[in-house]
Amino acid sequence: MRNLELNAEGVTVRLTIRHATVSDAMRRGMLAAKAAETDYNSDVEQAVAVMVYPRCIACTQGEIEQNGERKTIEELTPLEFCALPYEIGEAWLAAVLEENPGWSLQPLEERNSEKKD
16 A cells, blocks of 8 residues: 655545555446547547556545645546646556556556567
């Protein structure tokens, strides 16, 4: 389990990232499927909503504070996640992947060939 507090551009997140459970993996899949069926303004938003958002949300508890408002991580929408400052999104995803290396965005075949090089 990993605790993070991140601040950037007036946004603060307090996160507890856990090693994924079976239900977390199912939740990740369900969030990705829902995002794949949703229309977004751009291909980038769609990719983040399908690939990054589910990984970060499924195994994280915590809260986000922005503009004096607080909400739980579970209340964060894919579009709100896309709008987070890059530093927060990057650190959050890195922590999730460190806790859950099997959730890498890189295909397993590529990871294995890089290890051999």
